[in-house]
Amino acid sequence: MGIQTLESLPKTMAAVVCHGLEDYRLEEYPTPTPGPGEVLLRVESVGICASDLKCYMGAPLFWGTGDTPGYCQPPVIPGHEFVGRVVALGEGAGEKYGLSLGDVAVSEQIVPCWQCRFCQRGQYWMCPNGDVYGFRQRAFGAMAEYVRLPADAINYRVPETVPVAHAVFIEPLACSIHAVQRGEIELDHVVVIAGAGPLGLGMVAAARLKNPHLLVAIDLNDHRLEIARKCGADLVLNPRQVDVVEEVLKLTDGYGCDVYIEATGHPAAVTQGLAMIRRLGTFVEFSVMREPVTVDWTVIGDLKELNIHGSHLGPYCYPIAMEMLAKGLLPMEEILTHSLPLASFEQGIELVHAGTESIKVTLQP
Template identity: 60%
Template structure:
């Protein structure tokens, strides 16, 4: 029995994954908090591009001959949630500084704390890879309630944080980490490719690093408009102009110092390898729905690039909460749609098409 909190209803409404394209709204048992655990009433949960690719059966989630299967159905999807603490297992309140009624959030990954990555401080690359919403052990936030396991990393969120902005804390943590991986120097010409939620956050965070010129690219002009609001000096639409040539022209033919790839499309990699300068730093953030083929020699023989991967948002949740809460990064306008959980199909379709939408949020 949990040590604190009210009695919750025995069952709750939840979205459950069964197979690609087969997600069902079901009545499932409500979680309860054992020692060290926290149960929240979910206020909202963002739909990640990854959730949408997963729903469409992308091979990196469901597994094919070449990649292991990531999703273990049946489970409840969603890792971009925010909610109110309704149960605290023994010790959890003290451990996380949480009380019943607080707004709270949990890092995307629940580390095992036993593997070599976890024991050396690199918990975000834990070999168990228990990210919320892909396995039953760490059910996600597309439900009325969700549980933070005892091994989770949880944070209190200021009570006046608007719900829609609260769902952007998880993506903001990824944006911050990706920009940290870019190692931007004073005066650098920085290109952020892809202005979805993640790319827009990267533009806002990269602005704080005082680059010499901050350029954002996207195929949709409504997203580029928001990128300018977040601090991009210049925006380019590669669907309408030769973005590579523009960047070369702006840099005396050398290319950009830093390129952050957040398009989710193989062409974003190709474009970056073309427009980055010799000895530049290329950050790869996107999850690609298919394998990418490029001229690999550019990385070594031609340009001697620093290729930095970026995954999740380790050690920066408090900063992500602060940036959003204080408006250091102005995320106004990124959440374009809030839909009830029942309309999950429409929400996933909006994320997939991306037309007129950026972040789509579900409210259970």
């Protein structure tokens, strides 16, 4: 049957190409062609994630430490938060994913190998051979006019009930939902979410669905805290204005919060969480840190016997994220603060880095 196409495709496309840390360039790049089982999207919108910023700035996870290799494989097109319209289908791809030409679609951020121990057990998001879009040669990202979804990708058709402009938030919201699931929240819990950026706000909205006894959001930015209220936070705290550890201890008769989710990416938020969480509490670490974090592990072990849960990607959460967006459970018009042309990617990165004027910054190729 061969390739099905919706429209005539150009030979080249505009794309942001990562050549190294702080070396991203807008270039003309060959337009990809889908092979068997592959899908080609015309990109409608692509988000700039905090991990994109950290890769740009040289975080060890992406560029290595000397002893361990980095995850990023330049030259590569960045961008793993994206939504696009299906413009070409490789042989068998439509039937495989239930996609048709013209559909709006998203793809989970990791392309697994489907052969390793984790993939065979359904734990594909921990695949050691998996490639996250935008960092790896097998899965170029969507800071471009077109993006190719490899045959091993996990793709979804976006329902018409989700506005296309909001669908770019499906990926980060899925990550937020997974982090909340890792918190194992119960009805009588006091839950603290540190960080009211795009991911933290998604966590607040997801945690609200768990209906805990008290849901607290912490951030240094009062405007973001107001958005957190609209996402469902019962109480918001700014560390510049109050001693947040003292406030949480007061609220809990000195015991501390039951669940603490770290979504700031700042080392101080880790030590803050260890100070305010109760004995036998659950600490969820979500962020990609720019530098190593040192804490007193005695607090984790001998003093409080904490449950320490990591959180990685958004497995099995994309359908839930789409449903949340369809129901309007987040104030998306206030979360999606900046929509820039692809050529303004450097301005977008600066906005994310500053974090004072923006919440979610997106690029429109």
